[in-house]
Amino acid sequence: MSKKDSKNDKSGLTRRQFINATALAGLAGTTGLGAGLIPAAHAKTKHPKGTVGPGELDEYYGFWSGGHSGEVRILGVPSMRELMRIPVFNIDSATGWGITNESKEILKGGGGPYLNGDAHHPHMSMTDGRYDGKYVFINDKANTRVARIRCDIMKTDKVISIPNVQAIHGLRVQKVPHTKYVFCNAEFRIPHPNDGRDINDPSKYLTMFNAIDAEKMEVAWQVIVDGNLDNTDADYKGKYACSTCYNSEGAVDLPGTMRNERDWAVVFNIPRIEDAVKAGKFTTLGDSKVPIVDGRHGSEYTMYIPVPKSPHGLNTSPDGKYFVANGKLSPTVTIIDIDKIDDWFDGKLKDERDVVVGEPELGLGPLHTAFDGRGNAYTTLFIDSQIAKWNVADAIKAYQGKKVNYIRQKLDVMYQPGHNHTTMGETRDADGKWLVSLCKFAKDRFLPVGPLHPENDQLIDISGDTMKLVHDGPTFAEPHDCIIVHRSKMKPLKIWKRNDPFYAKTTAMAKKDGIVLEKDNKVVRHGNKVHVYMTSIAPNFGMTDFTVKLGDEVTVVVTNLDQIEDVTHGFTMTNHGVVMEIGPQQTSSVTFIADKPGVQWFYCQWFCHALHMEMRGRMLVEV
Numbered sequence: 001m002s003k004k005d006s007k008n009d010k011s012g013l014t015r016r017q018f019i020n021a022t023a024l025a026g027l028a029g030t031t032g033l034g035a036g037l038i039p040a041a042h043a044k045t046k047h048p049k050g051t052v053g054p055g056e057l058d059e060y061y062g063f064w065s066g067g068h069s070g071e072v073r074i075l076g077v078p079s080m081r082e083l084m085r086i087p088v089f090n091i092d093s094a095t096g097w098g099i100t101n102e103s104k105e106i107l108k109g110g111g112g113p114y115l116n117g118d119a120h121h122p123h124m125s126m127t128d129g130r131y132d133g134k135y136v137f138i139n140d141k142a143n144t145r146v147a148r149i150r151c152d153i154m155k156t157d158k159v160i161s162i163p164n165v166q167a168i169h170g171l172r173v174q175k176v177p178h179t180k181y182v183f184c185n186a187e188f189r190i191p192h193p194n195d196g197r198d199i200n201d202p203s204k205y206l207t208m209f210n211a212i213d214a215e216k217m218e219v220a221w222q223v224i225v226d227g228n229l230d231n232t233d234a235d236y237k238g239k240y241a242c243s244t245c246y247n248s249e250g251a252v253d254l255p256g257t258m259r260n261e262r263d264w265a266v267v268f269n270i271p272r273i274e275d276a277v278k279a280g281k282f283t284t285l286g287d288s289k290v291p292i293v294d295g296r297h298g299s300e301y302t303m304y305i306p307v308p309k310s311p312h313g314l315n316t317s318p319d320g321k322y323f324v325a326n327g328k329l330s331p332t333v334t335i336i337d338i339d340k341i342d343d344w345f346d347g348k349l350k351d352e353r354d355v356v357v358g359e360p361e362l363g364l365g366p367l368h369t370a371f372d373g374r375g376n377a378y379t380t381l382f383i384d385s386q387i388a389k390w391n392v393a394d395a396i397k398a399y400q401g402k403k404v405n406y407i408r409q410k411l412d413v414m415y416q417p418g419h420n421h422t423t424m425g426e427t428r429d430a431d432g433k434w435l436v437s438l439c440k441f442a443k444d445r446f447l448p449v450g451p452l453h454p455e456n457d458q459l460i461d462i463s464g465d466t467m468k469l470v471h472d473g474p475t476f477a478e479p480h481d482c483i484i485v486h487r488s489k490m491k492p493l494k495i496w497k498r499n500d501p502f503y504a505k506t507t508a509m510a511k512k513d514g515i516v517l518e519k520d521n522k523v524v525r526h527g528n529k530v531h532v533y534m535t536s537i538a539p540n541f542g543m544t545d546f547t548v549k550l551g552d553e554v555t556v557v558v559t560n561l562d563q564i565e566d567v568t569h570g571f572t573m574t575n576h577g578v579v580m581e582i583g584p585q586q587t588s589s590v591t592f593i594a595d596k597p598g599v600q601w602f603y604c605q606w607f608c609h610a611l612h613m614e615m616r617g618r619m620l621v622e623v
Ligand code: RUQ
Pocket: 120, 121, 169, 231, 312, 313, 367, 368, 417, 418, 419, 480, 481
């Protein structure tokens, strides 16, 4: 510990003494010492760039998708230390996500029950093109869902399933004036109705673009399109979203989807779609009430810009001027001038290709592009295993026939990068400090761990004229995408609020039972349904025994009365598959059948105290 942070300004205690004091307070059963007394360690020690010393805090929060592990991970950037995992579409043994009543209620919104998810694209809500620290949204390709994470508690608070479509892939938020909508692409085309009648007629298949009301978490409207939708992004005017679209051929086999030299970037005209919905110019499908407009070729809602070839990523430049579509099967990216899209919709331009102002050739397999806010773009080249740094203005000049070299540098990455992301790069605040390359293959970069390898997230310093690789970070299956948010945007809570809506339903149940959660330790029986209410304060549960009858449906509600930051308890009922996390001042509940007679021990699984092992009790099951 450096001299500077060895003293706590307020109490005169060293951090170590302070932490010991909180442990002792727990031992004595008092909670006199509140949160926030531990000073953040901002030691100004000099380290090589990209390293963050022990006890030092990162400058950025990185939100990483967890791919087919279904979760979201928080990394510190630039240290690349994993700080937290947020279970979203997965079932989680540590926190009881998918097991507790609160999480089951949230997951119910997404249909199911599903035990898996495939989380690709985490994106934070914005106001005026800047992160607002409120929510992170993420798609589930596997089960056609979208989830919302509350950034104050870093928990998923909504999951919805998207009707009428299959496989939600690309997802981004409306940037301006604020995130009213979350835009997401349904990827796979299916017949409508999908009741078995048109399975052998791909010409009847279709898919849709979707806008979700971000506050209500309901689908606001859907747009039928031609082709398969891939990735998407929004502009900085609040007017357009643009999605890449492969398989303009409408094929169902691989060679078929690659026939055309060009597919499309599809632009969605948001005000026109909203007007149509308001005017009642829409249809619905089946049981769903979601308004659907037809945005296939020739509609007034969309524009199909031909771009080469099976384009993948779609990224808006932080100056708000351009959409960039990444060519995937073409070595090019296509630069689309957003102001010219206005002209096309106004009828001033006839040819959709007239909005294209650049098509630089970068290398093999361009997938995604990130920006530094200084006019440069960074495109992942999957096949070449490189990042190409290029200058947008120069690429536009070259398209006009001028002799300029727009490539600034190509950096080898290890290996085969998919997404990349710059610090604050999808916002007006792109600051050009760090670039992360999410490499799909690690190959020889780490100790061998069996046939299944980790992936490799590489940190690249882009603050100077040349990119410098500074860190390799192994990751488990399979972050697709990340965002990197300056810590000044984030205000996470350290202790739960007693009236948090996260457990409002449980609070309401307790109220009906005449229970005061903060003090009562009681069993309330309704026929064969038993509600067991208890408090917890390190190292004790408020009740060390409770009695039920064999076959009862038991709901255990635990309220953690500890007010000390970082003192989380758990509740695990042995041999019942029951586990939950109870953070300081949180209430959690879980329901199960008492199907085993006799003595069933429960215990706290979250290390909370010197007497953590002793924090346990008995469920006595009478026959
Ligand atoms: S995609 S490797 Cu699911 Cu974001 Cu591009």
